[in-house]
Amino acid sequence: MSVLDCVIVTPSKKIFEGKINYINAPGKMGEFGVLPGHESFITTLDVGIINIKTEEDAELSYLIVGGYFEVTEDKIIIIADEVYTKDEIDTQDASKKADEYKNQLSSMGFNDPDYENTKRKFEKYSNMLKLAS
Amino acid sequence: MALSMKDIKRKIASVKKTQQITKAMKMVAAAKLRKTQEAALQFRPYINRLEQVITSLTEYTSHMEHPLLRFRDVKTVDIVVLTSDRGLCGAFNHNVLKETESLIKNKFANNTVNLTLIGRFANNYFKFRGISPKHTYSDILKDKAEFGDASTIMENAIKDFTQEATDEVYIVYNKFVNVLVQKVVVKKVLPISFGDTVPTEQTYDKFEFEPDKSTVLNELLPKYAKISLYESMLESLAGEYAARMTAMDAATSNAGEMIKNLTLEFNKARQASITRELIEITTSIEAMKQ
Numbered sequence: 001m002s003v004l005d006c007v008i009v010t011p012s013k014k015i016f017e018g019k020i021n022y023i024n025a026p027g028k029m030g031e032f033g034v035l036p037g038h039e040s041f042i043t044t045l046d047v048g049i050i051n052i053k054t055e056e057d058a059e060l061s062y063l064i065v066g067g068y069f070e071v072t073e074d075k076i077i078i079i080a081d082e083v084y085t086k087d088e089i090d091t092q093d094a095s096k097k098a099d100e101y102k103n104q105l106s107s108m109g110f111n112d113p114d115y116e117n118t119k120r121k122f123e124k125y126s127n128m129l130k131l132a133s
Numbered sequence: 134m135a136l137s138m139k140d141i142k143r144k145i146a147s148v149k150k151t152q153q154i155t156k157a158m159k160m161v162a163a164a165k166l167r168k169t170q171e172a173a174l175q176f177r178p179y180i181n182r183l184e185q186v187i188t189s190l191t192e193y194t195s196h197m198e199h200p201l202l203r204f205r206d207v208k209t210v211d212i213v214v215l216t217s218d219r220g221l222c223g224a225f226n227h228n229v230l231k232e233t234e235s236l237i238k239n240k241f242a243n244n245t246v247n248l249t250l251i252g253r254f255a256n257n258y259f260k261f262r263g264i265s266p267k268h269t270y271s272d273i274l275k276d277k278a279e280f281g282d283a284s285t286i287m288e289n290a291i292k293d294f295t296q297e298a299t300d301e302v303y304i305v306y307n308k309f310v311n312v313l314v315q316k317v318v319v320k321k322v323l324p325i326s327f328g329d330t331v332p333t334e335q336t337y338d339k340f341e342f343e344p345d346k347s348t349v350l351n352e353l354l355p356k357y358a359k360i361s362l363y364e365s366m367l368e369s370l371a372g373e374y375a376a377r378m379t380a381m382d383a384a385t386s387n388a389g390e391m392i393k394n395l396t397l398e399f400n401k402a403r404q405a406s407i408t409r410e411l412i413e414i415t416t417s418i419e420a421m422k423q
Contacts (some may be wrong), residue, residue, distance in 0.1 A: 009179040011280070011360070012172075042190075043343035044352050055309050068353060070186055077182055 002036040003055050006076040008062070009085045022053040023076060025069055026052060040072045045080070048121040049131055061086065063131050065124050089132045098125035138406065141215060141399040146390060152388035158221065159381035164278060166312070166374035171294045172277060172370040173364075174310050187357050191325065194350070200295045201354040204324045207300045209245040211267070212236065213289055213322075214395050215306035215365055216252035216374040218271055223383075225307060225315065225376035226254040232317045233305050245366040247299065249286065251366075274373075278366035280359070287322075302358075306365040307372035315372035322361050323355055 006023060008015040024033045045067040052060040067080035075102025101122035106116050170306050191202060214233050217228045234256075235279070247264040250256050256269050270290060273282045293299045304321035307315040308316050 007182065009182050009344055011179050012238050014178045016221075027343055028348075039341060041341035041343065042349055044349055061196060068186065072189075079183055079186065081180065123272075 004036050004038075004071075004074050006052065006078070008078040008080060008083065009066070010080050015083045015085075016060070018092055019055040020052050020054060020076075022051075024051040025040060026050070026064070027030070027069065031032070034071055034076065035043070036074050037083065038071050038074075039107075042070045045069050045078070045107065047120055047127060049127055050078070051078075061131055063089075063124070063133070086131055091100045091129065091132050094125045094128040094132070097122065098122060098129060110119050116128075136398070136400045138399060141402060143394055145395045146400065147394065148388050148391050152385055152392070155381045155388060159385060162381060163379040166378055168401055169277065169371040170309065173354065173367040176364060176367050177225075183357060187325065187353065190350070191351070194346075196347060199347070199350045199354055200292065201323060201325050201358065202221040202350075204326065205297070205300055207244060209299045210241050211247045211249060211299045211302040213249045213286070213290070213302065213304045213362065213365075214251065214255045215274075215304065215369040216250075216254035216258075216272060216373060217369075218253045220254070221380060222373055222377035223380035225373055226252070228315075228317045229305055229307060230255065230258050233320065236303075236305070236319065246348070246393045249290070251286070258287075274344070274361060274366060274370050278363060278370055280363050283363035285360045286360045287355075291325065291355055291358060292329060298401065304365045306369045307376075309368045309371040312375045315376055318360070318365075320365065322358050325357060356417055367402060390393055 003021060004023065004123055005017040005018075007017045022033065022035055024031065025045045026046045027061040028046050030042070030106045031048070032043075045064060048063075048064050050062045050064050052062075054060065063078045065082040065084075066080070067078060070077045101118055104118050105115070108118065151243075194202065211421050214229060216229055220226070233248075247268075248264065249268045250259060250266045251270045252274060253271040253275060256266075256271055259266055268286070270282070273279065290299070290302045294302060301321065304318075304320045304322055306318060308318045311319070331341060371390065
């Protein structure tokens with residue numbers, strides 16, 4: 001069975017490089033999955049969790065905060081703004097911040113200029129909790 | 134004998150103190166170099182991938198499709214000059230300034246050139262030359278480069294470019310090659326183009342964009358321009374510390390050489406005075422014998 005070549009990079013380091021069987025990522029227009037033989041396509045990424053099944057059937061998960069996704073001829077390039085692994089997450093801190101931003105969000109209107117920004121932050125921390133659990 | 138023994142001794146002490154300072158500065162630069170170098174090197178895979186993506190993207194995109202890709206007749210150019218805030222780093226700043234001067238004089242002799250200066254050295258130099266810059270920034274490149282700064286600087290440039298106030302934007306900076314070598318690089322950031330790349334076989338007709346092509350371009354191209362400046366800042370910072378370390382290393386060994394020479398001179402002077410005293414004693418004994 002053919003496999004996908006996958007690279008995940010962030011400004012501070014290379015997170016992952018290797019052969020994988022399956023990847024699941026949060027696109028701006030909703031979550032999507034890619035298997036080998038996928039049509040070439042490009043999208044921007046939202047805040048969310050990336051799940052990878054490697055060639056050796058190991059499952060990896062990363063929290064990704066915004067970025068870019070490209071697949072061409074079974075080669076995947078993910079250029080992310082921020083990536084967190086499970087070990088990097090401080091659960092207590094994340095839950096505190098998630099609550100904080102949630103409260104801020106509930107007091108904001110949809111038209112607030114900071115609404116999108118705060119929502120992104122809330123999603124970042126709530127996804128952190130999801131990844132850590 | 135030009136100097137007395139006391140003078141030489143004082144001179145040796147002073148050179149020793151200078152040597153201590155240069156040695157300490159070398160250590161500090163070495164410690165900072167390690168951090169900045171790591172940041173610059175770890176950033177390289179990211180920028181390489183991004184460039185790869187943009188290259189393949191722009192190859193199948195008409196330059197009219199996005200304002201940041203659009204090239205036109207060049208009348209005004211913006212040059213972003215990256216220098217350090219502090220000196221004592223050899224020819225580091227000088228090389229960048231020289232390159233900028235030659236760009237203004239030769240390549241852009243028929244164009245209006247606007248300068249954006251980063252670092253105190255560039256500011257002082259162009260103030261002295263009587264050229265007033267468009268924007269100046271100093272004290273932003275200290276121990277690490279902030280993406281926020283790069284972003285603000287580039288946003289100004291992007292705004293001017295889209296409003297057609299400038300037709301091209303360049304960055305002049307020192308690229309960190311290794312600890313001993315920093316290369317001055319002139320990089321064109323806007324319009325975004327990779328003219329010298331060989332087209333690959335992939336065609337974007339079969340590519341699918343989600344949500345659509347313009348959204349992807351809108352997100353990616355301004356980001357690339359900013360990342361491009363940020364990369365230059367990282368490279369320049371690593372280069373600065375490398376240059377300072379080499380310069381201070383050279384200064385330390387020069388001071389050592391100087392101390393060696395002065396010690397030799399001191400010993401000669403001491404020997405001369407001993408010989409003189411002996412001659413005086415023996416001549417006086419001879420005189421008393423008669």
